Amino acid sequence: xxxxxxxxxxxxxxxxxxxxxxxxxxxxxxxxxxxxxxxxxxxxxxxxxxxxxxxxxxxxxxxxxxxxxxxxxxxxxxxxxxxxxxxxxxxxxxxxxxxxxxxxxxxxxxxxxxxxxxxxxxxxxxxxxxxxxxxxxxxxxxxxxxxxxxxxxxxxxxxxxxxxxxxxxxxxxxxxxxxxxxxxxxxxxxxxxxxxxxxxxxxxxxxxxxxxxxxxxxxxxxxxxxxxxxxxxxxxxxxxxxxxxxxxxxxxxxxxxxxxxxxxxxxxxxxxxxxxxxxxxxxxxxxxxxxxxxxxxxxxxxxxxxxxxxxxxxxxxxxxxxxxxxxxxxxxxxxxxxxxxxxxxxxxxxxxxxxxxxxxxxxxxxxxxxxxxxxxxxxxxxxxxxxxxxxxxxxxxxxxxxxxxxxxxxxxxxxxxxxxxxxxxxxxxxxxxxxxxxxxxxxxxxxxxxxxxxxxxxxxxxxxxxxxxxxxxxxxxxxxxxxxxxxxxxxxxxxxxxxxxxxxxxxxxxxxxxxxxxxxxxxxxxxxxxxxxxxxxxxxxxxxxxxxxx
Ligand code: NOJ
Numbered sequence: 001x002x003x004x005x006x007x008x009x010x011x012x013x014x015x016x017x018x019x020x021x022x023x024x025x026x027x028x029x030x031x032x033x034x035x036x037x038x039x040x041x042x043x044x045x046x047x048x049x050x051x052x053x054x055x056x057x058x059x060x061x062x063x064x065x066x067x068x069x070x071x072x073x074x075x076x077x078x079x080x081x082x083x084x085x086x087x088x089x090x091x092x093x094x095x096x097x098x099x100x101x102x103x104x105x106x107x108x109x110x111x112x113x114x115x116x117x118x119x120x121x122x123x124x125x126x127x128x129x130x131x132x133x134x135x136x137x138x139x140x141x142x143x144x145x146x147x148x149x150x151x152x153x154x155x156x157x158x159x160x161x162x163x164x165x166x167x168x169x170x171x172x173x174x175x176x177x178x179x180x181x182x183x184x185x186x187x188x189x190x191x192x193x194x195x196x197x198x199x200x201x202x203x204x205x206x207x208x209x210x211x212x213x214x215x216x217x218x219x220x221x222x223x224x225x226x227x228x229x230x231x232x233x234x235x236x237x238x239x240x241x242x243x244x245x246x247x248x249x250x251x252x253x254x255x256x257x258x259x260x261x262x263x264x265x266x267x268x269x270x271x272x273x274x275x276x277x278x279x280x281x282x283x284x285x286x287x288x289x290x291x292x293x294x295x296x297x298x299x300x301x302x303x304x305x306x307x308x309x310x311x312x313x314x315x316x317x318x319x320x321x322x323x324x325x326x327x328x329x330x331x332x333x334x335x336x337x338x339x340x341x342x343x344x345x346x347x348x349x350x351x352x353x354x355x356x357x358x359x360x361x362x363x364x365x366x367x368x369x370x371x372x373x374x375x376x377x378x379x380x381x382x383x384x385x386x387x388x389x390x391x392x393x394x395x396x397x398x399x400x401x402x403x404x405x406x407x408x409x410x411x412x413x414x415x416x417x418x419x420x421x422x423x424x425x426x427x428x429x430x431x432x433x434x435x436x437x438x439x440x441x442x443x444x445x446x447x448x449x450x451x452x453x454x455x456x457x458x459x460x461x462x463x464x465x466x467x468x469x470x471x472x473x474x475x476x477x478x479x480x481x482x483x484x485x486x487x488x489x490x491x492x493x494x495x496x497x498x499x500x501x502x503x504x505x506x507x508x509x510x511x512x513x514x515x516x517x518x519x520x521x522x523x524x525x526x527x528x529x530x531x532x533x534x535x536x537x538x539x540x541x542x543x544x545x546x547x548x549x550x
Protein backbone atom coordinates (compact mmCIF):
# COMPACT_ATOMS: atom_id res chain seq x y z
CA UNK A 1 0.00 0.00 0.00
CA UNK A 2 1.31 3.43 -0.87
CA UNK A 3 2.54 5.44 2.06
CA UNK A 4 1.35 8.71 0.58
CA UNK A 5 0.71 10.76 3.71
CA UNK A 6 -2.72 12.04 2.77
CA UNK A 7 -4.28 9.29 0.74
CA UNK A 8 -7.80 10.51 1.58
CA UNK A 9 -7.32 13.90 -0.08
CA UNK A 10 -7.95 12.52 -3.54
CA UNK A 11 -9.11 8.96 -2.93
CA UNK A 12 -11.77 7.08 -4.86
CA UNK A 13 -13.81 5.39 -2.14
CA UNK A 14 -16.25 2.64 -3.02
CA UNK A 15 -19.34 2.34 -0.84
CA UNK A 16 -20.04 -1.27 0.07
CA UNK A 17 -23.65 -1.63 1.18
CA UNK A 18 -22.85 -4.89 2.91
CA UNK A 19 -26.38 -6.34 2.83
CA UNK A 20 -26.46 -6.11 -0.94
CA UNK A 21 -22.88 -6.51 -2.12
CA UNK A 22 -22.09 -10.24 -2.09
CA UNK A 23 -23.60 -13.08 -0.09
CA UNK A 24 -21.07 -15.85 0.59
CA UNK A 25 -23.28 -17.99 2.85
CA UNK A 26 -26.49 -17.89 0.80
CA UNK A 27 -28.80 -16.51 3.48
CA UNK A 28 -29.96 -13.80 1.08
CA UNK A 29 -28.04 -11.00 2.73
CA UNK A 30 -24.51 -9.91 1.84
CA UNK A 31 -21.72 -10.52 4.32
CA UNK A 32 -18.10 -9.80 5.14
CA UNK A 33 -16.98 -13.10 3.60
CA UNK A 34 -18.64 -11.90 0.38
CA UNK A 35 -16.69 -8.64 0.50
CA UNK A 36 -13.45 -10.56 1.00
CA UNK A 37 -14.18 -12.71 -2.06
CA UNK A 38 -14.72 -9.64 -4.19
CA UNK A 39 -11.60 -7.72 -3.16
CA UNK A 40 -9.86 -8.57 -6.46
CA UNK A 41 -12.84 -7.04 -8.28
CA UNK A 42 -12.48 -3.85 -6.25
CA UNK A 43 -8.73 -3.75 -6.79
CA UNK A 44 -9.21 -4.14 -10.54
CA UNK A 45 -11.88 -1.47 -10.55
CA UNK A 46 -9.17 0.80 -9.18
CA UNK A 47 -10.59 2.09 -5.91
CA UNK A 48 -8.42 3.26 -3.05
CA UNK A 49 -10.71 2.39 -0.16
CA UNK A 50 -14.08 0.98 0.79
CA UNK A 51 -16.64 2.52 3.11
CA UNK A 52 -18.67 -0.33 4.60
CA UNK A 53 -22.19 0.43 5.88
CA UNK A 54 -22.83 -0.67 9.50
CA UNK A 55 -21.85 -4.26 10.23
CA UNK A 56 -22.45 -4.14 13.99
CA UNK A 57 -24.86 -6.30 15.99
CA UNK A 58 -28.25 -4.80 15.28
CA UNK A 59 -31.92 -5.75 15.21
CA UNK A 60 -31.88 -4.14 11.72
CA UNK A 61 -34.84 -1.85 12.30
CA UNK A 62 -33.03 0.59 10.00
CA UNK A 63 -30.70 -1.71 8.06
CA UNK A 64 -27.99 -1.65 10.73
CA UNK A 65 -28.20 2.06 11.62
CA UNK A 66 -29.71 0.87 14.91
CA UNK A 67 -26.65 -0.47 16.70
CA UNK A 68 -27.00 -2.79 19.66
CA UNK A 69 -23.28 -3.41 20.20
CA UNK A 70 -20.61 -1.21 18.63
CA UNK A 71 -17.83 -3.69 19.36
CA UNK A 72 -19.33 -6.79 17.76
CA UNK A 73 -20.24 -7.82 14.22
CA UNK A 74 -23.78 -8.93 13.47
CA UNK A 75 -23.87 -12.71 12.87
CA UNK A 76 -25.79 -12.00 9.65
CA UNK A 77 -22.63 -10.35 8.33
CA UNK A 78 -19.95 -12.48 9.98
CA UNK A 79 -17.73 -12.24 13.01
CA UNK A 80 -15.29 -9.80 14.50
CA UNK A 81 -12.48 -12.12 13.37
CA UNK A 82 -13.78 -11.91 9.79
CA UNK A 83 -13.92 -8.12 9.96
CA UNK A 84 -10.32 -8.15 11.13
CA UNK A 85 -9.38 -10.47 8.26
CA UNK A 86 -11.16 -8.17 5.82
CA UNK A 87 -8.98 -5.28 6.96
CA UNK A 88 -5.82 -7.34 6.52
CA UNK A 89 -6.87 -8.75 3.13
CA UNK A 90 -8.04 -5.38 1.85
CA UNK A 91 -4.73 -3.82 2.82
CA UNK A 92 -2.90 -6.57 0.97
CA UNK A 93 -4.84 -5.53 -2.14
CA UNK A 94 -3.96 -1.88 -1.58
CA UNK A 95 -7.48 -1.03 -0.40
CA UNK A 96 -8.21 0.82 2.86
CA UNK A 97 -11.25 0.14 4.99
CA UNK A 98 -13.57 2.78 6.43
CA UNK A 99 -16.45 1.43 8.53
CA UNK A 100 -19.57 3.40 9.39
CA UNK A 101 -20.02 4.86 12.88
CA UNK A 102 -23.49 5.73 14.19
CA UNK A 103 -23.10 8.16 17.10
CA UNK A 104 -26.41 10.05 17.04
CA UNK A 105 -28.51 7.15 18.26
CA UNK A 106 -28.28 3.54 19.38
CA UNK A 107 -30.71 0.68 18.97
CA UNK A 108 -33.48 0.47 21.54
CA UNK A 109 -31.93 -2.91 22.32
CA UNK A 110 -28.56 -1.40 23.28
CA UNK A 111 -27.64 -2.25 26.89
CA UNK A 112 -27.75 1.44 27.81
CA UNK A 113 -31.29 1.91 26.55
CA UNK A 114 -32.57 -1.24 28.23
CA UNK A 115 -30.98 0.01 31.45
CA UNK A 116 -32.59 3.42 30.97
CA UNK A 117 -36.03 1.90 30.56
CA UNK A 118 -35.56 -0.33 33.60
CA UNK A 119 -34.13 2.39 35.84
CA UNK A 120 -37.06 4.76 35.50
CA UNK A 121 -37.57 8.53 35.49
CA UNK A 122 -34.88 10.71 37.00
CA UNK A 123 -32.28 7.91 36.98
CA UNK A 124 -28.69 8.44 35.82
CA UNK A 125 -29.30 5.73 33.20
CA UNK A 126 -31.92 7.90 31.51
CA UNK A 127 -29.48 10.83 31.32
CA UNK A 128 -27.55 9.10 28.54
CA UNK A 129 -30.57 9.49 26.26
CA UNK A 130 -33.12 12.29 25.92
CA UNK A 131 -36.05 11.53 28.21
CA UNK A 132 -38.54 14.30 28.99
CA UNK A 133 -41.99 14.63 30.52
CA UNK A 134 -44.81 15.20 28.07
CA UNK A 135 -46.72 18.42 27.67
CA UNK A 136 -50.38 18.97 28.43
CA UNK A 137 -52.23 18.28 31.69
CA UNK A 138 -51.59 14.52 31.57
CA UNK A 139 -48.24 14.71 29.87
CA UNK A 140 -49.70 12.96 26.90
CA UNK A 141 -48.45 15.44 24.33
CA UNK A 142 -44.86 15.08 23.13
CA UNK A 143 -42.26 17.46 24.62
CA UNK A 144 -41.72 19.21 21.27
CA UNK A 145 -43.29 19.22 17.82
CA UNK A 146 -40.24 17.60 16.18
CA UNK A 147 -40.85 15.04 13.45
CA UNK A 148 -38.96 11.82 12.83
CA UNK A 149 -37.03 11.77 9.54
CA UNK A 150 -38.93 8.61 8.69
CA UNK A 151 -42.38 10.13 9.31
CA UNK A 152 -44.49 10.54 12.44
CA UNK A 153 -43.42 12.20 15.68
CA UNK A 154 -39.85 12.20 17.00
CA UNK A 155 -40.88 11.24 20.54
CA UNK A 156 -42.24 7.95 21.89
CA UNK A 157 -43.84 7.60 25.29
CA UNK A 158 -42.70 4.71 27.46
CA UNK A 159 -44.74 2.67 29.86
CA UNK A 160 -43.12 2.77 33.29
CA UNK A 161 -42.73 -0.20 35.63
CA UNK A 162 -46.04 0.51 37.33
CA UNK A 163 -47.82 0.12 33.99
CA UNK A 164 -48.63 3.83 33.74
CA UNK A 165 -47.71 5.98 30.71
CA UNK A 166 -44.46 7.70 31.56
CA UNK A 167 -41.72 9.81 30.02
CA UNK A 168 -41.09 10.40 26.35
CA UNK A 169 -37.78 9.71 24.60
CA UNK A 170 -36.40 11.40 21.53
CA UNK A 171 -35.71 9.61 18.24
CA UNK A 172 -34.99 11.76 15.22
CA UNK A 173 -35.23 8.55 13.19
CA UNK A 174 -37.24 5.37 14.00
CA UNK A 175 -38.55 4.72 17.54
CA UNK A 176 -36.04 1.84 17.60
CA UNK A 177 -33.25 4.46 17.32
CA UNK A 178 -33.26 6.53 20.54
CA UNK A 179 -31.06 9.65 20.33
CA UNK A 180 -28.10 9.79 22.67
CA UNK A 181 -27.52 12.77 24.93
CA UNK A 182 -24.18 14.13 23.76
CA UNK A 183 -24.07 16.55 26.68
CA UNK A 184 -23.37 13.50 28.87
CA UNK A 185 -19.65 12.80 29.43
CA UNK A 186 -20.15 9.03 29.40
CA UNK A 187 -21.53 9.22 25.87
CA UNK A 188 -18.46 11.08 24.65
CA UNK A 189 -16.15 8.70 26.53
CA UNK A 190 -17.84 5.63 25.11
CA UNK A 191 -17.50 6.76 21.50
CA UNK A 192 -13.83 7.60 21.89
CA UNK A 193 -13.38 4.08 23.24
CA UNK A 194 -15.28 2.66 20.26
CA UNK A 195 -13.06 4.61 17.86
CA UNK A 196 -10.00 3.17 19.55
CA UNK A 197 -11.45 -0.33 19.51
CA UNK A 198 -11.65 -0.28 15.71
CA UNK A 199 -8.53 1.81 15.08
CA UNK A 200 -6.67 -0.83 17.12
CA UNK A 201 -7.98 -3.36 14.58
CA UNK A 202 -6.45 -1.44 11.71
CA UNK A 203 -9.38 0.38 10.15
CA UNK A 204 -8.38 3.45 8.19
CA UNK A 205 -11.17 5.77 9.27
CA UNK A 206 -14.88 6.14 9.79
CA UNK A 207 -17.86 7.49 7.96
CA UNK A 208 -19.81 9.49 10.55
CA UNK A 209 -23.56 9.01 10.37
CA UNK A 210 -25.76 12.11 10.92
CA UNK A 211 -22.65 14.10 11.83
CA UNK A 212 -24.71 17.30 11.88
CA UNK A 213 -27.28 16.05 14.41
CA UNK A 214 -25.54 15.05 17.63
CA UNK A 215 -25.95 18.30 19.57
CA UNK A 216 -29.42 19.57 20.40
CA UNK A 217 -30.55 22.94 21.73
CA UNK A 218 -30.65 22.31 25.50
CA UNK A 219 -33.90 24.32 25.71
CA UNK A 220 -35.62 21.84 23.37
CA UNK A 221 -37.74 24.45 21.58
CA UNK A 222 -40.36 23.60 18.96
CA UNK A 223 -39.28 23.84 15.33
CA UNK A 224 -40.73 26.75 13.40
CA UNK A 225 -42.13 24.64 10.58
CA UNK A 226 -42.85 20.97 11.24
CA UNK A 227 -43.08 20.25 7.53
CA UNK A 228 -39.53 21.42 6.86
CA UNK A 229 -37.06 18.68 7.84
CA UNK A 230 -34.06 20.93 7.06
CA UNK A 231 -32.46 23.92 8.74
CA UNK A 232 -32.71 26.07 5.63
CA UNK A 233 -35.06 28.63 7.19
CA UNK A 234 -32.90 29.15 10.28
CA UNK A 235 -29.94 31.44 10.84
CA UNK A 236 -26.77 29.30 10.71
CA UNK A 237 -26.26 27.22 13.84
CA UNK A 238 -29.62 28.05 15.42
CA UNK A 239 -31.79 25.10 14.38
CA UNK A 240 -32.86 23.05 17.44
CA UNK A 241 -31.00 19.93 16.28
CA UNK A 242 -29.24 20.34 12.95
CA UNK A 243 -25.73 21.66 12.47
CA UNK A 244 -25.29 23.38 15.82
CA UNK A 245 -21.91 24.98 16.39
CA UNK A 246 -21.07 22.94 19.49
CA UNK A 247 -21.03 19.71 17.50
CA UNK A 248 -17.49 20.59 16.42
CA UNK A 249 -16.18 20.19 19.97
CA UNK A 250 -16.92 16.47 19.61
CA UNK A 251 -15.02 16.22 16.35
CA UNK A 252 -12.04 18.11 17.70
CA UNK A 253 -11.54 15.42 20.30
CA UNK A 254 -12.12 12.64 17.76
CA UNK A 255 -9.46 14.21 15.55
CA UNK A 256 -7.01 13.96 18.41
CA UNK A 257 -7.85 10.26 18.74
CA UNK A 258 -7.37 9.65 15.00
CA UNK A 259 -4.12 11.62 14.95
CA UNK A 260 -2.75 9.54 17.80
CA UNK A 261 -2.69 6.52 15.44
CA UNK A 262 -0.14 5.93 12.72
CA UNK A 263 -1.12 5.67 9.07
CA UNK A 264 -3.23 8.71 8.35
CA UNK A 265 -6.67 7.65 9.59
CA UNK A 266 -9.58 9.67 8.28
CA UNK A 267 -13.18 10.68 8.98
CA UNK A 268 -15.85 11.50 6.43
CA UNK A 269 -18.90 13.38 7.64
CA UNK A 270 -22.44 12.72 6.60
CA UNK A 271 -23.52 16.28 7.25
CA UNK A 272 -26.53 17.67 5.40
CA UNK A 273 -25.98 21.40 5.70
CA UNK A 274 -27.76 24.33 4.18
CA UNK A 275 -24.71 26.02 2.66
CA UNK A 276 -21.16 25.09 1.58
CA UNK A 277 -19.56 27.30 4.22
CA UNK A 278 -21.46 25.37 6.91
CA UNK A 279 -20.16 22.13 5.43
CA UNK A 280 -16.65 23.54 5.46
CA UNK A 281 -16.84 23.94 9.24
CA UNK A 282 -16.85 20.13 9.58
CA UNK A 283 -13.53 19.81 7.80
CA UNK A 284 -11.39 22.42 9.46
CA UNK A 285 -7.84 21.25 10.22
CA UNK A 286 -8.77 20.23 13.77
CA UNK A 287 -12.05 18.57 12.83
CA UNK A 288 -13.16 15.78 10.52
CA UNK A 289 -11.15 15.33 7.34
CA UNK A 290 -13.76 15.32 4.58
CA UNK A 291 -17.54 15.63 4.15
CA UNK A 292 -19.76 14.27 1.42
CA UNK A 293 -20.67 16.98 -1.04
CA UNK A 294 -24.42 16.48 -1.13
CA UNK A 295 -24.95 19.72 -3.03
CA UNK A 296 -23.32 18.02 -6.02
CA UNK A 297 -25.62 15.03 -5.64
CA UNK A 298 -28.64 17.30 -5.28
CA UNK A 299 -27.80 19.45 -8.30
CA UNK A 300 -29.84 19.08 -11.45
CA UNK A 301 -28.29 17.92 -14.70
CA UNK A 302 -27.78 21.51 -15.66
CA UNK A 303 -24.50 23.22 -16.48
CA UNK A 304 -25.17 26.40 -14.53
CA UNK A 305 -26.38 24.52 -11.44
CA UNK A 306 -23.38 22.19 -11.42
CA UNK A 307 -20.93 24.99 -12.02
CA UNK A 308 -22.41 26.96 -9.14
CA UNK A 309 -22.05 23.98 -6.81
CA UNK A 310 -18.50 23.27 -7.94
CA UNK A 311 -17.44 26.89 -7.49
CA UNK A 312 -19.08 27.36 -4.11
CA UNK A 313 -17.73 24.06 -2.82
CA UNK A 314 -14.17 24.54 -3.92
CA UNK A 315 -14.10 28.14 -2.66
CA UNK A 316 -15.41 27.31 0.80
CA UNK A 317 -13.23 24.24 1.20
CA UNK A 318 -10.12 26.07 0.05
CA UNK A 319 -10.62 28.50 2.91
CA UNK A 320 -10.20 25.66 5.42
CA UNK A 321 -7.62 23.70 3.43
CA UNK A 322 -9.83 20.63 2.93
CA UNK A 323 -10.26 18.68 -0.30
CA UNK A 324 -13.67 18.25 -1.92
CA UNK A 325 -15.42 14.88 -1.78
CA UNK A 326 -17.84 14.46 -4.68
CA UNK A 327 -20.73 12.05 -4.58
CA UNK A 328 -23.51 11.17 -7.01
CA UNK A 329 -25.40 8.36 -5.26
CA UNK A 330 -25.62 6.46 -2.00
CA UNK A 331 -27.95 4.07 -0.19
CA UNK A 332 -30.35 6.87 0.83
CA UNK A 333 -31.17 8.52 -2.49
CA UNK A 334 -32.60 7.57 -5.87
CA UNK A 335 -29.80 6.17 -8.05
CA UNK A 336 -28.48 8.89 -10.32
CA UNK A 337 -29.14 6.95 -13.53
CA UNK A 338 -32.84 7.30 -12.65
CA UNK A 339 -32.53 10.89 -11.43
CA UNK A 340 -30.79 11.96 -14.61
CA UNK A 341 -33.24 9.94 -16.68
CA UNK A 342 -36.13 12.16 -15.69
CA UNK A 343 -36.64 15.26 -17.71
CA UNK A 344 -39.59 16.31 -15.54
CA UNK A 345 -37.88 16.70 -12.16
CA UNK A 346 -34.20 16.00 -12.51
CA UNK A 347 -32.13 16.37 -9.34
CA UNK A 348 -33.30 18.65 -6.57
CA UNK A 349 -36.18 17.14 -4.67
CA UNK A 350 -36.03 14.17 -6.95
CA UNK A 351 -33.41 12.57 -4.71
CA UNK A 352 -36.20 11.56 -2.34
CA UNK A 353 -38.71 8.81 -2.86
CA UNK A 354 -40.77 8.10 -4.79
CA UNK A 355 -39.60 10.01 -7.84
CA UNK A 356 -42.21 11.36 -10.21
CA UNK A 357 -42.55 11.22 -13.95
CA UNK A 358 -41.57 8.80 -16.68
CA UNK A 359 -37.97 7.71 -16.64
CA UNK A 360 -35.68 7.28 -19.64
CA UNK A 361 -32.89 5.02 -18.43
CA UNK A 362 -30.95 5.24 -21.68
CA UNK A 363 -30.81 9.02 -21.29
CA UNK A 364 -29.99 8.58 -17.59
CA UNK A 365 -27.12 6.21 -18.31
CA UNK A 366 -25.68 8.50 -20.96
CA UNK A 367 -25.71 11.39 -18.52
CA UNK A 368 -24.33 9.21 -15.74
CA UNK A 369 -21.37 8.29 -17.97
CA UNK A 370 -20.73 11.96 -18.63
CA UNK A 371 -21.17 12.80 -14.94
CA UNK A 372 -18.47 10.28 -14.04
CA UNK A 373 -15.94 11.97 -16.30
CA UNK A 374 -16.87 15.37 -14.90
CA UNK A 375 -16.69 14.15 -11.30
CA UNK A 376 -13.39 12.34 -11.74
CA UNK A 377 -11.86 15.44 -13.32
CA UNK A 378 -12.70 17.69 -10.37
CA UNK A 379 -10.14 18.45 -7.67
CA UNK A 380 -10.37 16.18 -4.62
CA UNK A 381 -11.73 12.69 -4.16
CA UNK A 382 -15.03 10.99 -4.86
CA UNK A 383 -17.29 8.13 -3.84
CA UNK A 384 -18.70 5.34 -5.96
CA UNK A 385 -21.87 3.74 -4.63
CA UNK A 386 -21.89 0.01 -5.37
CA UNK A 387 -23.76 -0.70 -8.59
CA UNK A 388 -23.26 2.74 -10.11
CA UNK A 389 -20.26 1.25 -11.92
CA UNK A 390 -22.75 -1.19 -13.47
CA UNK A 391 -25.15 1.58 -14.50
CA UNK A 392 -27.93 0.27 -12.28
CA UNK A 393 -31.08 2.33 -12.05
CA UNK A 394 -33.42 2.65 -9.12
CA UNK A 395 -35.74 -0.37 -8.80
CA UNK A 396 -39.05 1.44 -8.63
CA UNK A 397 -41.45 -1.47 -8.83
CA UNK A 398 -40.49 -3.54 -5.81
CA UNK A 399 -43.61 -5.31 -4.52
CA UNK A 400 -45.14 -3.68 -1.45
CA UNK A 401 -44.58 -6.75 0.68
CA UNK A 402 -40.86 -6.75 -0.14
CA UNK A 403 -40.26 -3.24 1.20
CA UNK A 404 -38.18 -3.09 4.38
CA UNK A 405 -37.18 0.54 4.82
CA UNK A 406 -38.92 1.86 7.98
CA UNK A 407 -39.99 4.90 5.96
CA UNK A 408 -42.66 2.77 4.23
CA UNK A 409 -44.60 1.92 7.38
CA UNK A 410 -43.78 5.16 9.26
CA UNK A 411 -45.19 7.22 6.39
CA UNK A 412 -48.43 5.24 6.42
CA UNK A 413 -47.30 3.47 3.24
CA UNK A 414 -47.13 6.69 1.25
CA UNK A 415 -43.34 6.93 0.87
CA UNK A 416 -41.81 3.76 -0.57
CA UNK A 417 -38.48 4.57 1.03
CA UNK A 418 -34.97 3.75 -0.03
CA UNK A 419 -35.11 0.04 -0.87
CA UNK A 420 -35.07 0.75 -4.61
CA UNK A 421 -31.40 1.78 -4.47
CA UNK A 422 -30.45 -1.11 -2.17
CA UNK A 423 -31.25 -4.12 -4.33
CA UNK A 424 -28.48 -6.78 -4.28
CA UNK A 425 -25.87 -6.51 -7.04
CA UNK A 426 -25.93 -8.65 -10.18
CA UNK A 427 -22.54 -10.33 -10.64
CA UNK A 428 -23.06 -13.09 -13.19
CA UNK A 429 -25.46 -15.54 -14.79
CA UNK A 430 -28.79 -15.09 -16.50
CA UNK A 431 -31.31 -15.13 -13.67
CA UNK A 432 -31.57 -14.09 -10.02
CA UNK A 433 -29.61 -14.25 -7.77
CA UNK A 434 -27.20 -13.27 -10.58
CA UNK A 435 -24.21 -14.56 -8.63
CA UNK A 436 -25.04 -12.38 -5.62
CA UNK A 437 -25.12 -15.59 -3.59
CA UNK A 438 -24.76 -19.30 -4.30
CA UNK A 439 -27.35 -20.81 -6.69
CA UNK A 440 -30.70 -21.02 -4.91
CA UNK A 441 -30.12 -17.89 -2.80
CA UNK A 442 -33.17 -15.66 -2.43
CA UNK A 443 -31.83 -12.10 -2.16
CA UNK A 444 -33.38 -10.02 0.65
CA UNK A 445 -34.83 -7.71 -2.02
CA UNK A 446 -35.82 -9.15 -5.40
CA UNK A 447 -33.59 -8.33 -8.37
CA UNK A 448 -35.25 -7.29 -11.64
CA UNK A 449 -34.81 -9.89 -14.43
CA UNK A 450 -33.62 -7.06 -16.74
CA UNK A 451 -30.44 -6.92 -14.70
CA UNK A 452 -29.26 -9.85 -16.81
CA UNK A 453 -27.85 -7.13 -19.07
CA UNK A 454 -25.96 -5.42 -16.24
CA UNK A 455 -23.99 -8.16 -14.53
CA UNK A 456 -20.28 -7.73 -13.95
CA UNK A 457 -19.70 -10.82 -16.09
CA UNK A 458 -21.72 -9.43 -19.00
CA UNK A 459 -20.05 -6.01 -18.93
CA UNK A 460 -16.49 -7.18 -18.47
CA UNK A 461 -14.59 -6.84 -21.72
CA UNK A 462 -17.35 -4.86 -23.45
CA UNK A 463 -15.64 -1.56 -24.26
CA UNK A 464 -18.98 0.25 -24.36
CA UNK A 465 -20.13 -0.90 -20.95
CA UNK A 466 -20.47 1.30 -17.89
CA UNK A 467 -18.15 -1.01 -15.97
CA UNK A 468 -15.34 -0.67 -18.49
CA UNK A 469 -15.83 3.11 -18.51
CA UNK A 470 -15.39 3.15 -14.71
CA UNK A 471 -12.31 0.95 -14.95
CA UNK A 472 -10.78 3.12 -17.66
CA UNK A 473 -11.62 6.36 -15.86
CA UNK A 474 -10.18 5.27 -12.54
CA UNK A 475 -7.04 3.86 -14.15
CA UNK A 476 -6.43 7.01 -16.17
CA UNK A 477 -7.15 9.29 -13.24
CA UNK A 478 -4.44 7.47 -11.28
CA UNK A 479 -1.96 7.92 -14.10
CA UNK A 480 -2.59 11.54 -15.01
CA UNK A 481 -0.59 13.94 -12.85
CA UNK A 482 -3.18 16.69 -13.48
CA UNK A 483 -5.95 14.84 -11.66
CA UNK A 484 -6.72 14.32 -8.00
CA UNK A 485 -6.06 17.08 -5.50
CA UNK A 486 -5.23 20.54 -6.76
CA UNK A 487 -6.88 23.42 -8.50
CA UNK A 488 -8.94 23.81 -11.64
CA UNK A 489 -9.86 26.66 -13.94
CA UNK A 490 -12.91 27.07 -16.13
CA UNK A 491 -12.32 27.43 -19.83
CA UNK A 492 -14.69 29.61 -21.85
CA UNK A 493 -17.55 27.58 -23.27
CA UNK A 494 -21.05 28.34 -24.54
CA UNK A 495 -24.09 28.08 -22.30
CA UNK A 496 -24.80 24.49 -21.34
CA UNK A 497 -21.19 23.34 -21.74
CA UNK A 498 -18.74 22.93 -18.87
CA UNK A 499 -15.06 23.01 -19.79
CA UNK A 500 -12.45 22.82 -17.08
CA UNK A 501 -8.70 22.76 -17.21
CA UNK A 502 -6.25 21.06 -14.88
CA UNK A 503 -2.48 21.30 -15.09
CA UNK A 504 -0.46 19.91 -16.67
CA UNK A 505 -2.28 19.81 -19.97
CA UNK A 506 -5.73 18.37 -19.24
CA UNK A 507 -9.21 19.57 -20.22
CA UNK A 508 -12.57 17.98 -19.43
CA UNK A 509 -15.53 19.14 -21.52
CA UNK A 510 -19.07 18.13 -20.57
CA UNK A 511 -21.93 18.96 -22.88
CA UNK A 512 -25.20 19.43 -21.00
CA UNK A 513 -26.81 21.40 -23.82
CA UNK A 514 -29.11 20.16 -26.60
CA UNK A 515 -26.63 20.79 -29.40
CA UNK A 516 -23.34 19.19 -30.40
CA UNK A 517 -20.34 21.25 -29.30
CA UNK A 518 -17.11 21.48 -31.33
CA UNK A 519 -14.18 20.08 -29.37
CA UNK A 520 -11.62 22.68 -28.36
CA UNK A 521 -8.09 22.36 -29.76
CA UNK A 522 -6.31 19.36 -28.26
CA UNK A 523 -3.55 16.87 -28.93
CA UNK A 524 -5.23 13.72 -27.79
CA UNK A 525 -8.64 12.38 -26.83
CA UNK A 526 -7.87 10.53 -23.62
CA UNK A 527 -11.33 9.23 -22.88
CA UNK A 528 -14.92 9.93 -23.91
CA UNK A 529 -18.16 8.95 -22.24
CA UNK A 530 -19.79 8.22 -25.63
CA UNK A 531 -19.07 8.33 -29.36
CA UNK A 532 -17.75 11.64 -30.67
CA UNK A 533 -19.28 12.90 -33.89
CA UNK A 534 -16.42 14.00 -36.07
CA UNK A 535 -14.85 16.84 -34.16
CA UNK A 536 -17.90 17.38 -31.96
CA UNK A 537 -19.11 16.45 -28.53
CA UNK A 538 -22.75 15.32 -28.65
CA UNK A 539 -25.27 16.35 -25.94
CA UNK A 540 -25.01 14.52 -22.60
CA UNK A 541 -21.45 13.47 -23.33
CA UNK A 542 -18.11 14.32 -21.71
CA UNK A 543 -14.56 14.01 -22.93
CA UNK A 544 -11.08 14.16 -21.43
CA UNK A 545 -8.54 15.87 -23.67
CA UNK A 546 -4.77 15.93 -23.44
CA UNK A 547 -2.90 19.08 -24.33
CA UNK A 548 0.66 17.82 -24.21
CA UNK A 549 2.14 20.49 -26.47
CA UNK A 550 0.16 23.52 -25.33
C1 NOJ B 1 -28.08 8.26 7.48
C2 NOJ B 1 -27.92 6.90 6.89
O1 NOJ B 1 -27.22 6.99 5.69
C3 NOJ B 1 -29.32 6.35 6.74
O2 NOJ B 1 -29.33 5.18 5.97
C4 NOJ B 1 -29.90 6.14 8.10
O3 NOJ B 1 -31.25 5.72 7.98
C5 NOJ B 1 -29.88 7.43 8.91
N1 NOJ B 1 -28.63 8.13 8.79
C6 NOJ B 1 -30.13 7.15 10.36
O4 NOJ B 1 -29.03 6.52 10.94
